[in-house]
Amino acid sequence: MTETQPSVSSVALKYGLMGALASIVYSAILLISGVNVSGWAGAIGYLILIAFMVLAMKEYKAQNYGYMSYGQGLGIGTLVALAFGVLGGLFMFVYTSFVDTEYTSNLMDKQRIELEERGMSDEQIEQAISMGESFSSPVMMIVWSIVGYLFIGFLLALIVAAVMKNKRPEFE
Secondary structure, eight states: OOOOOOOOOHHHHHHHHHHHHHHHHHHHHHHHHHHTTSSSHHHHHHHHHHHHHHHHHHHHHHTTTTTTTEEEHHHHHHHHHHHHHHHHHHHHHHHHHHHOTTHHEEEEEEHHHHHHHHHHHHHHHHHHHHHHHHHHSSHHHHHHHHHHHHHHHHHHHHHHHHOOBBBTTTOO
């Protein structure tokens, strides 16, 4: 009798989509309430990512008779992070394009104030702001969200998969 392994992608996408929706609700609450998402409150978003990686790996192990290789765990974690990045980026695109169209300009104003407080010259400030504006367009927010979540998610998945792996014995 041969055992069929569950699909890494189906488990990962299930938990990736559920986790991304939870993260979007959390981000929406922060954005609407005006809380700075780059501080400690933003870090909670990564805790949500870790929690859903763990849940996805637990379900995969439950479907696979308690076994999960390191590579399978790494794949699950990375796919969960990819779902977070895609949906998070789309959410920010919709939010900055339709809900709060002044979001990026307000962000640049805050950046300008921070740079002035550091004592930078006007020329340096203008150069930094123009570079920041090119990276903060709604379309670039999607790209940076995907790239950022994939990078951070991959690093987190390296750790979570190492902790959660349970390799099937060679001669079973």
